[in-house]
Amino acid sequence: MVEERRRHRVLMVSDFFYPNFGGVENHIYYLAQCLLKLGHKVVVLTHAYGNRSGVRYMTGCLKVYYIPWRPFLMQNTLPTFFGTLPIIRTILIREKISIIHGHQAFSTLCHEALMHGRTMGYKVVFTDHSLYGFADIGSIHMNKILQFTLADVNQAICVSHTSKENTVLRSGLPPEKVFVIPNAVDTAMFKPAPERLSHQEIIIVVISRLVYRKGADLLVEVIPEICHLYPNVRFIVGGDGPKRVRLEEMREKHSLQDRVEMLGAVPHAQVRSVLILGHIFLNSSLTEAFCIAILEAASCGLLTVSTRVGGVPEVLPDDMVVLAEPVPSDMVKAIQKAIYILPKIDPEAMHLRMKKLYSWHDVAKRTEVVYDRAFRCSSEDLLQRLPRYLTCGVWAGKLFCLVMIINFLLWRLLRLWKPAEDIEEVPDFTPPHHEEEEISANCDKA
Numbered sequence: 001m002v003e004e005r006r007r008h009r010v011l012m013v014s015d016f017f018y019p020n021f022g023g024v025e026n027h028i029y030y031l032a033q034c035l036l037k038l039g040h041k042v043v044v045l046t047h048a049y050g051n052r053s054g055v056r057y058m059t060g061c062l063k064v065y066y067i068p069w070r071p072f073l074m075q076n077t078l079p080t081f082f083g084t085l086p087i088i089r090t091i092l093i094r095e096k097i098s099i100i101h102g103h104q105a106f107s108t109l110c111h112e113a114l115m116h117g118r119t120m121g122y123k124v125v126f127t128d129h130s131l132y133g134f135a136d137i138g139s140i141h142m143n144k145i146l147q148f149t150l151a152d153v154n155q156a157i158c159v160s161h162t163s164k165e166n167t168v169l170r171s172g173l174p175p176e177k178v179f180v181i182p183n184a185v186d187t188a189m190f191k192p193a194p195e196r197l198s199h200q201e202i203i204i205v206v207i208s209r210l211v212y213r214k215g216a217d218l219l220v221e222v223i224p225e226i227c228h229l230y231p232n233v234r235f236i237v238g239g240d241g242p243k244r245v246r247l248e249e250m251r252e253k254h255s256l257q258d259r260v261e262m263l264g265a266v267p268h269a270q271v272r273s274v275l276i277l278g279h280i281f282l283n284s285s286l287t288e289a290f291c292i293a294i295l296e297a298a299s300c301g302l303l304t305v306s307t308r309v310g311g312v313p314e315v316l317p318d319d320m321v322v323l324a325e326p327v328p329s330d331m332v333k334a335i336q337k338a339i340y341i342l343p344k345i346d347p348e349a350m351h352l353r354m355k356k357l358y359s360w361h362d363v364a365k366r367t368e369v370v371y372d373r374a375f376r377c378s379s380e381d382l383l384q385r386l387p388r389y390l391t392c393g394v395w396a397g398k399l400f401c402l403v404m405i406i407n408f409l410l411w412r413l414l415r416l417w418k419p420a421e422d423i424e425e426v427p428d429f430t431p432p433h434h435e436e437e438e439i440s441a442n443c444d445k446a
Contacts, residue, residue, distance in 0.1 A: 008371045009041040009096055013113040014103040015076050016047040017064070021268040023292045024129050026102045027183055029058075034364035038058050040371075041428060043095050045088070045385070047077045047109060061429055065091055069109070076108045081403060082410055084112045089120065089414060091425045101125045101370055102149075105132070105142060111149045118152045118385065119407045123374045126150060127157040128167045131222070131289045131310050137423035142390070143170040148400045151388040154374035157181050157289040157367070160311025166289075181366045182314070184358040185295035192301035192347035193276035200232065202339060205278035205302065207238040207266055208285070209292060215284030215307060216243030221328035223247075224254045226335055232233050233339070238274050275300040279345075280338050286326055288312050295319070299354040301347020305338045307331070317357075320350060382408050 007289075012032060016024040032042040042062060047069040068089055069077040091097070100117040102110035105128055117124045119298040126149065133139040150156060150171040156178045158164040164178050164184065204226070210216040223235055235248060237260065244262070251260045267272055275281065281297035290311045294304050298320055306312050308323040315321070322341075324334035385437045389400040 009098045011097045012101045013045045015107040015109045030360040034360045079108045086096040087369045099123045103127045146171045152375045163289040183359045187355045190296045190299035191356040201277040202233045206282045210241035213274040218284040220250045236261045240265040305334045
């Protein structure tokens, strides 16, 4: 007899969500839409963005709580440990949540929600979207926080096998608890240009945040060399950041104003219109867990040249990407190779391959398996969970245990002050039939 599929009630938590744009934000949005299509209930919890506070609804009746916490650094809320407990508890009870799914190790709100969830006995899942080092002060601090959070999660997800190895090493999480589910791309949005571009002038597109981690310093070395070797090559650079000044200086120094176009920040809705202007997409990242930008470029039919870092080699087949070491000389050679094989590239064929390789519906189905696995994990009380925190370090372990004990006591006080029976549960809202069809169409296209 076939087991009936369980309907989960998921709270996705992260500091990074719409109206902010990025890989994590897109991942949460598309995954939520496809989980709604599969019949699950999904609610998103994030902090307030400007005047966007309170409860909002997005496509497919996706409910979003913008709690009145303001970001203080890089869109992250100020760590409070216990300050978010009352509001998160209220949302969990109101929405009758069964699983909490936190996204991104950078997110303070994610760490606090997972901590509170385990204190209250909820099943928790964590998705890591980035790679981190082990030697600098920032990475050491973040890795210790991650070790604390993941000491008691039910299951974890990483976006590449490289990311999984990195997360397991940093957190000490058992490898059998970590699943690898890659990102996907909305191929309905990212389509090739209607007419094939001429190869008389070759345009190389760069769309990235102009920061050190994204390899902006490499671009400063590579672009002048390529312009010197190929008079018919032009660059379009989209993005903004502290390293933009260096690119502007490079353009002035080498008199490349007519061959290097600087667009500044490009809204996500306009990324496709920039990509289809080019033949080659250049990614110069120094560290990358997955890189959705490569998927978007390939879906638009561009041949990709990328640094061989992190999970990038796992993203595309060998005939769709030219990889290079993150040094200027090797990147110049990779671009030369890409220019040589460019006439053999068929943008439409590449787009059709991307539709088969990556689908948000497939990501949702695989995430559903992780939820089922987490739900089958046995429930444990505080005394059974505390020994896991003691393994986090001689002094850190004791400190983490103290934090969890205080959190548990505060939760018990909250139950006395405001019992769950006094918190009104909201009725489930089923989207109208035409909206269900729209969600289904979006997931199938993606």
